[in-house]
Amino acid sequence: MQRNVIQGIVTSLTFLFVMTQTAVAQEGKWLDSPDEAAKVAARSGKMIVVSVGADWCHYCKRMDRETWADGKVQQAIKQNYVPLKLTDERHHELLAAMQIKAFPTTLVFTSDRRFLTKMEGYVDAEIMALQLEQIRIADGQRATKLPPVR
Numbered sequence: 001m002q003r004n005v006i007q008g009i010v011t012s013l014t015f016l017f018v019m020t021q022t023a024v025a026q027e028g029k030w031l032d033s034p035d036e037a038a039k040v041a042a043r044s045g046k047m048i049v050v051s052v053g054a055d056w057c058h059y060c061k062r063m064d065r066e067t068w069a070d071g072k073v074q075q076a077i078k079q080n081y082v083p084l085k086l087t088d089e090r091h092h093e094l095l096a097a098m099q100i101k102a103f104p105t106t107l108v109f110t111s112d113r114r115f116l117t118k119m120e121g122y123v124d125a126e127i128m129a130l131q132l133e134q135i136r137i138a139d140g141q142r143a144t145k146l147p148p149v150r
Contacts, residue, residue: 030068030085034094037084041111047139049081049132050107052095054088057103059122070125076132081108108135 030051031037041048051068053060067073068083077083088095088103098107106119106128116135123131 030083032085032087032090034084034086034091037082038113041082041109041113044082045111046080046082047111047116047135048084048107048109048113049077050084050086050109052086052088052100052103052105052107054103060104063104063122067123067125067128070129072129073125073132076129076136080136081132082111108132110139 031040037048037050040046051060051063053063086095102120104120104122106123108116108118110116116139117131119131
C-alpha cells in the first residue's frame with residue numbers, strides 16, 4: 001500500500017515537472033538544460049532554437065534585448081520552437097565539443113535533435129524572424145517528402 005502511494009506521488013511530481021517545463025517553453029522563457037529542451041521538443045514536435053552566448057559578450061546581450069525580445073521573433077518561437085539558451089560560463093564543455101567558436105551563435109535542431117543550421121554572429125530581429133520562418137517551412141517540406149513508415 002505504501003509503495004503504491006509513493007509511486008503515485010512520484011508519478012504526480014514527474015507529471016507536474018513535465019507540464020511546468022512545457023509551459024515554460026510555451027511562454028517564451030528560455031530553458032537552460034539541453035536534456036529538458038530535447039524532452040519538450042520530442043513531446044511537442046517543435047524544433048529547438050539555441051541561443052549561444054557568453055556573459056561578457058556585448059552582441060549576445062544586444063541579441064537578448066533586441067532580437068529575442070522582438071514580438072515577431074517571440075511569436076515564431078512560441079509557435080514552432082523550444083527555446084534553449086546556452087552560455088559559455090555554464091556549458092563550456094558542451095560548446096567546446098560542438099566546436100562553437102563565435103558568440104553569439106544561433107543553432108536550430110529538429111524535434112528529434114538532428115542539426116539543421118548554424119548562424120554565427122549578431123542577427124537582427126527582422127532577419128531572425130525571416131530565418132526562423134524559412135527553417136520551419138523547409139523542415140515541413142522535408143518531413144512531407146519522407147516515405148511512410150511501415
